[in-house]
Amino acid sequence: MKFRIVKDLALVVDNIVPDKYLSKLQEFLLTGAIFTDASQVLVLLMIFIGVSEIVLGISIAYANLPLSVLIVPFFIVPGLFTYVIVQQERRAQEIERTAPDFLRQLTSMLQVGLSFENAMEDMSQYGQGPMYDEMIRWCFSFQKALYIIGC
Helix, strand or coil: CCCHHHHHHHHHHHHHCCHHHHHHHHHHHHHCCCCCCHHHHHHHHHHHHHHHHHHHHHHHHHHCCCHHHHHHHHHHHHHHHHHHHHHHHHHHHHHHHHHHHHHHHHHHHHHHCCCHHHHHHHHHHHCCCHHHHHHHHHHHHHHHHHHHHCC
């Protein structure tokens, strides 16, 4: 994000919202291939809803629309969650489709004599697709866990 206001408000959200909730939201967003910080997503949602409410409030005043129109911007939140769930399902189907080739390649590398770590490293450097992305994410979290426990 290039907007300074979003970054500043994201810092405020980081200080207000507990880390366990932000990390759960971040994991949820990552599973839907949304690679934006969770606090920035929350700030963007708040800005969108706020601006939409102001615009709708002005429209209600001038166009004599019913007050129930003010609920419309809040439909963006279920829409975002629906989008993430659909992306998760697509990703799961793509992983199921590409898993046999991935496992065949891993098996052949192990049969050649490479260690599991070397085979995974080689495959992560040259492979493409969601299976390789998951492998990179797994390797990164594994390395992070090793760093945390001091190995």
